Amino acid sequence: MSASFDRYQKRKLISSYFSVVISIALVLFLLGCLGLLVLNAKKVADHFREQVVVTIYLNDSAKDVEINQLEKSLAMADYTKATKFVSKEEAVDIVKADIGEDFMEFLGSNPLQRSIDVYLKADYVTNETLDGITEELANKKFIEDITYDNDLVELMNNNVKKITFWVLILSALFTLIAVLLINSSIRLAVYSKRFIIKTMQMVGATKRFIRRPFVFKSVQLGVIGAIVALIGMAIVLYYLNSTFPELELLQKPILLAALFVGIFLLGILITWISTFIATQRFLNLKTDQLYY
Structure with missing residues (x-):
């Protein structure tokens, strides 16, 4: 009976970790794709302008x-x-x-x-x-x-200005959404272990000692999610560069490398901050508040 319960708990834990990794990877992948769009927006616009x-x-x-x-x-x-x-x-x-x-x-x-x-x-x-x-x-x-084509030139320039403005707005909005979604996933993962946190605290463990394994595990999940997201971004970038070689998407490798590093660090940073805040919240709760 005990072995069966342990297996159930292990499967539940793995399922929880898997869902967190997938959530982080999807959000970072979409954020990275938006970053690729921002980096290459001018290049794409210039390509169409140069067809005039x-x-x-x-x-x-x-x-x-x-x-x-x-x-x-x-x-x-x-x-x-x-x-x-x-x-x-x-x-x-x-x-x-x-x-x-x-x-x-x-x-x-x-x-x-x-x-x-x-x-x-x-x-x-x-x-x-x-x-x-x-x-x-x-x-x-x-x-x-x-x-x-005078009308085409005027229409193209107006549309480029509008698209650039909305891409910047969407980038800021999507970054905020990404932070909130990853934070939500991390909080749910920590919430499932709130009783363990409180038990450790009751037997005398310090907040720093309790927080450390949670932060370490979340950062690990953030690294795995970021790597999955970067692999997806690399595949998309390779496909677009093969399909539209005239856009020369790989012409600025330093900017692309900075974007990939930025997405990787963002995955680590968000998971670290989210886990720190989530564990701190449950550490400050009273025992009777854990049931709400």
């Missing part, structure tokens, strides 16, 4: 020397990330791919113009910068027209 294209259409009378000089000057400009010259033949292939049919069969001649596609650096993708580039190039006689 400024297309410069050239007159048929434009000389090759003029086009080459223009392309070189654009490539050397501070705002330029990349340039691409599109010939009349390449323009035909692009339009064919877009509309899905060969329009040249009906027209007989190529009405499309040569052009230069300019991809800007993310910090320069603003309406003010694009208007300035347009004004600067408009006085060149061999340039027919300059186009870009």
Whole structure:
């Protein structure tokens, strides 16, 4: 009978520890994923900004020397990330791919113009910068027209500001929730041993002596939970980097290492503080208050 009861108690204890570890791991994993989002929010936004294209259409009378000089000057400009010259033949292939049919069969001649596609650096993708580039190039006689999606640029910049603001708010809110959830799990684990705490105290054990094994065990669970969370974060990071290599998520290893270390230390710190507070509470309770 005694052996059966001991096995039951052991299973109950293991189940309690397992639930605490899972709770800590899940909360830290979600917090770490949010941290990855915060670290890479600007990079993701910059990636989409740099897809905006400024297309410069050239007159048929434009000389090759003029086009080459223009392309070189654009490539050397501070705002330029990349340039691409599109010939009349390449323009035909692009339009064919877009509309899905060969329009040249009906027209007989190529009405499309040569052009230069300019991809800007993310910090320069603003309406003010694009208007300035347009004004600067408009006085060149061999340039027919300059186009870009003005509405898209304005919408993108507005959305980036809104998303950045809400990501910061959510980060602060989720950090608070993470602390409360882990604290709740630790308090429940300590609550189940409140009678043991009071018994040790009644036989003369000091508060520090009673508190030490609880804190040590909770920190151990915090370390295990943090390691599980970090493994999950590493898998997510590897998957995202493999799926979206253009985002270059591993380009700043120092920041990533700091995030991983921060999540690990956070798991230890929260469990230590939560256990200290929880044990202190039950140590200060009177015996008749343990039943409530």
